[in-house]
Amino acid sequence: MKDKIFGILQRVGRSFMLPIAILPVAGLFLGLGGSFTNETMLKTYGLLRFMGPGTILNQILQVMNAAGNIVFTNLPVIFAMGVAIGMAKKEKEVAALAAVISFFIMHASIAALILSNGGKETMLSGAVTDVCGIESLQMGVFGGILVGLGVAALHNRFYRIELPQVLSFFGGTRFVPIISGIVYVGVGILMYFIWPAIQSGIYAIGDLVLRSGYVGTWVYGFMERLLIPFGLHHVFYLPFWQTAVGGTFEVGGQTIEGAQNIFFAQLSDPSVTHFTVSATRFMSGKFPLMIFGLPGAALAMYRTAATEKKKAVSGLLLSAALTSMITGITEPLEFTFLFVAPLLYGIHCVLAGFAYMLMHVFQVGVGMTFSGGFIDLFLFGILQGNRKTSWLWILVVGAVYFFVYYFLFSYLIRKMDLKTPGRENSDEVKLYTRADVDQRKGQEEKTDSQDKISAGILKGLGGKDNISDVDCCATRLRCTVYRAELVDDNILKATGASGVVHKGNGVQIIYGPRVTVIKSNFEDYLENVSDHVEEPEEVEKKVKVIASPITGIAAELSTAPDEGFAGKMMGDGVVVTPTEEYVVAPEDGEVTFVFETKHAIGFTTSDGTALLIHVGIDTVKLNGNGFEVFVKDGQKVKKGQKMLKLDLEYIKTHAPSLCSPILCTELVDGESVRLLSSGKVKALDPLFAIESGELPK
Numbered sequence: 212m213k214d215k216i217f218g219i220l221q222r223v224g225r226s227f228m229l230p231i232a233i234l235p236v237a238g239l240f241l242g243l244g245g246s247f248t249n250e251t252m253l254k255t256y257g258l259l260r261f262m263g264p265g266t267i268l269n270q271i272l273q274v275m276n277a278a279g280n281i282v283f284t285n286l287p288v289i290f291a292m293g294v295a296i297g298m299a300k301k302e303k304e305v306a307a308l309a310a311v312i313s314f315f316i317m318h319a320s321i322a323a324l325i326l327s328n329g330g331k332e333t334m335l336s337g338a339v340t341d342v343c344g345i346e347s348l349q350m351g352v353f354g355g356i357l358v359g360l361g362v363a364a365l366h367n368r369f370y371r372i373e374l375p376q377v378l379s380f381f382g383g384t385r386f387v388p389i390i391s392g393i394v395y396v397g398v399g400i401l402m403y404f405i406w407p408a409i410q411s412g413i414y415a416i417g418d419l420v421l422r423s424g425y426v427g428t429w430v431y432g433f434m435e436r437l438l439i440p441f442g443l444h445h446v447f448y449l450p451f452w453q454t455a456v457g458g459t460f461e462v463g464g465q466t467i468e469g470a471q472n473i474f475f476a477q478l479s480d481p482s483v484t485h486f487t488v489s490a491t492r493f494m495s496g497k498f499p500l501m502i503f504g505l506p507g508a509a510l511a512m513y514r515t516a517a518t519e520k521k522k523a524v525s526g527l528l529l530s531a532a533l534t535s536m537i538t539g540i541t542e543p544l545e546f547t548f549l550f551v552a553p554l555l556y557g558i559h560c561v562l563a564g565f566a567y568m569l570m571h572v573f574q575v576g577v578g579m580t581f582s583g584g585f586i587d588l589f590l591f592g593i594l595q596g597n598r599k600t601s602w603l604w605i606l607v608v609g610a611v612y613f614f615v616y617y618f619l620f621s622y623l624i625r626k627m628d629l630k631t632p633g634r635e636n637s638d639e640v641k642l643y644t645r646a647d648v649d650q651r652k653g654q655e656e657k658t659d660s661q662d663k664i665s666a667g668i669l670k671g672l673g674g675k676d677n678i679s680d681v682d683c684c685a686t687r688l689r690c691t692v693y694r695a696e697l698v699d700d701n702i703l704k705a706t707g708a709s710g711v712v713h714k715g716n717g718v719q720i721i722y723g724p725r726v727t728v729i730k731s732n733f734e735d736y737l738e739n740v741s742d743h744v745e746e747p748e749e750v751e752k753k754v755k756v757i758a759s760p761i762t763g764i765a766a767e768l769s770t771a772p773d774e775g776f777a778g779k780m781m782g783d784g785v786v787v788t789p790t791e792e793y794v795v796a797p798e799d800g801e802v803t804f805v806f807e808t809k810h811a812i813g814f815t816t817s818d819g820t821a822l823l824i825h826v827g828i829d830t831v832k833l834n835g836n837g838f839e840v841f842v843k844d845g846q847k848v849k850k851g852q853k854m855l856k857l858d859l860e861y862i863k864t865h866a867p868s869l870c871s872p873i874l875c876t877e878l879v880d881g882e883s884v885r886l887l888s889s890g891k892v893k894a895l896d897p898l899f900a901i902e903s904g905e906l907p908k
Contacts, residue, residue, distance in 0.1 A: 244276025249580050255478055287355035288314050288343060294359025299366050301731060302384050306366040309388040313395040314358045318347040320399025338410050348406050362391045371731045383727025421456060425568050432496045432567030436560040439545060451493045458489050474578030485599050486576030495575040496567025497583020501539045503609030506532040507616030509544055515624045516633025524633035539582025552629035555620060573604040665736035667706035673697025675740060683730040688720040701883040710779030713769055759898035760824050761871060762791040765889050772868050773828050782874035783884040785899045789869055794824060794855035795894050796848040809838035812854055821877040826857060828868040837861040851895055875901060
C-alpha cells in the first residue's frame with residue numbers, strides 16, 4: 212500500500228511537469244509587465260514620461276503582462292489537461308479532450324445552480340469568479356486537478372470498453388468523453404454545495420490570523436504556502452491585501468483598507484518615515500523564501516540527482532529557481548517536489564510561516580505588486596532605503612534560509628531516498644501493472660482472445676520490425692509497414708477482419724466499429740512483445756475449393772479496378788477476366804437472385820457457401836445489354852450448367868473493364884480466401900480455396 216501511494220504521488224508529480232513547463236516564461240512576462248505598468252510605481256520613480264500609458268515601451272510591457280496573465284488566469288483548465296495527459300496510460304490525446312470537456316461541464320453545472328438560486332449575490336463574498344467565461348465558484352487550480360485526476364481514472368477504466376454491437380461505434384476511446392461528461396455533471400452539482408463551506412473555512416482562518424500577533428503572522432505564512440497546490444492562496448491572501456481583513460490605516464487624512472492598498476498609499480506619501488509593518492507583515496515574508504530559500508532547495512535537488520541525470524534536470528531547476536528569484540513565481544519549483552516528496556513541502560510550509568514571522572519581528576516594511584521576487588525587492592525595498600523599509604534584514608534572514616533549505620533538503624532527500632527530479636531511475640517508485648504482479652507470482656496469464664487477435668495482426672503485418680505506425684479511423688485499423696510484400700492478408704482476415712486494403716506501404720484492416728478497442732489492445736501487445744516473433748503453431752485447416760464459373764485470366768481481388776471490390780467491401784474472393792462467352796454454375800446449388808440488369812448472379816452452393824458472380828466493372832449501367840440469362844431466382848442448377856451468355860465485344864466497348872469479381876459474401880470469423888491459380892483458368896477448374904482454422908496461438 213505504501214509503495215502504491217507513493218507511486219501514485221510520483222505519477223501525479225510527473226503529470227504536473229507538462230503545464231509547469233510554461234510557467235517560468237509566463238512568470239517572467241507577468242513579473243516584468245505587471246511591475247513596470249503599475250502607475251503608482253511609475254509616478255514614484257518619475258518614469259511616467261518614459262514608460263507611462265501611451266508610450267511604446269508601455270505598450271510592449273502591457274502585451275507582456277497580458278501574455279503572462281492569460282496563462283495564470285487559465286491555469287485550472289491547463290492543469291486539467293496536463294494532469295489527465297500525465298495520468299492516462301494510453302491514448303493520452305483522448306484523455307486531454309475529455310478533461311477539457313469535463314472541466315467546462317463541471318463549471319457550467321455550477322454556474323447553472325448559482326443562477327437558479329439567486330445569482331452570485333447569494334454566495335459568500337469573493338466566492339464567485341469568471342472561469343473561462345463561466346460565472347462559477349472560485350476553485351482555482353484545485354478544480355483543474357480534480358478534473359484531471361477523475362478523467363484519467365475514467366479514461367484508464369473505459370478506453371477499451373466494448374459495447375453491444377448496436378452501440379459499438381461509441382465504444383473504446385469514444386466512450387471516455389461521454390462517461391466523463393456525465394460524471395462531471397454530478398461533480399459540478401456536488402461542488403456547488405460543498406465548496407462554499409471550504410471557502411468559509413479559509414475566511415475564518417484569515418480572521419484568526421489578523422488577531423493573533425506574531426503567531427498569527429506565522430499561521431498566515433504557513434496557510435498561504437499550504438494552499439498553493441490547490442490554487443486557493445488567492446482566495447486566502449486577497450482579503451488581507453484588498454479588504455479590511457488586512458487592517459485599516461489613515462494615510463494623508465484618508466482611511467485606507469487592505470494591506471497592499473495601505474502600502475501603496477504610503478508609497479506616494481513623502482511624509483512617511485517607515486512603512487507600516489501591520490500592513491507589510493502580509494507581504495514581506497515572501498522575499499527570504501523566493502529569493503533565497505527555494506533556490507537553496509533547487510541546488511539541493513540538483514546536487515542529489517543521479518550523476519547521469521544532472522544535465523537533464525539542471526535546465527528545469529535553474530529556470531524554476533531564476534523565476535522564483537526574479538519574479539517570485541514559485542509554482543514551477545514547488546511543484547517539482549510537492550507530489551513526489553510531500554514531506555519536503557510540509558517542511559517548506561513551516562519555514563514559510565517563520566519567514567513571515569521573522570519579517571514581522573524585525574519590522575521589515577517592504578511591500579509588493581503581486582510577488583516576492585527581486586524586482587519587487589529592488590523597487591519597493593532597496594530604492595526606498597533601509598530607513599523606510601529595513602530591507603537589509605531580508606538579506607540576513609535570506610542567507611540563513613538558503614543554507615537551511617540546502618542542507619535540510621539534501622539530508623532528507625538522501626536519507627529518505629525521496630524521488631525528486633533526477634532520482635526516478637534508481638529504485639523507481641511506480642504503480643505496479645498487472646504484468647508486474649503476474650511476473651512476481653510466476654503467472655503469465657493473459658486475455659487469450661485479445662492476445663490471439665493481436666498476435667494474428669502482428670504476424671499478418673510481417674512482424675514487429677515491419678511496423679512503422681498504427682492508427683485507426685471509424686472502422687479500419689490503419690497501419691504503415693516498411694515492406695508491403697511481407698503482409699499476409701489471409702492471416703489478417705483470420706483475426707476477424709472483413710477485408711484488407713493495400714495502398715503502397717499503407718495497410719487498412721477493416722474490423723468495423725470495434726476497431727478502437729482492437730487498436731488499443733494491439734498497441735499494448737506491441738509494447739510487451741519481443742522484436743522476434745515466433746511462428747504461430749500450425750493448426751489443421753478445413754479447406755473448401757470453389758471452381759471457376761468463367762474461362763479467362765484469374766488474379767487476386769486486390770487487382771480489381773474498383774476500390775469497392777479491391778477493398779473487399781462486399782466480400783472476399785478473386786477476379787477473372789472472361790475470354791469465353793459463357794458463365795456456368797461453379798458447383799451444384801441454387802440461383803438465389805439474378806440482377807434485373809443481368810450483370811450479376813447470386814449463387815449458393817449445395818453446402819451453403821454464398822457467392823456473388825459480378826461480370827465486369829460498372830456493368831449495371833448497361834441495363835442488361837450484352838447479357839443473355841438462362842436461369843431465374845430460386846432455380847436449382849448442376850455444376851457446369853450455363854447461367855449467362857456474354858457479348859464480350861459489346862461489354863468491353865461499353866464498360867470500364869471486363870474484370871469480373873467472384874466473391875464469397877458470407878465468410879465467418881476465421882475463414883479466408885486463397886487464390887489457387889493465377890493466370891489462365893478454364894471454367895470448372897479449381898479457382899480459389901475457402902480455408903478455416905483457429906487463430907494463431
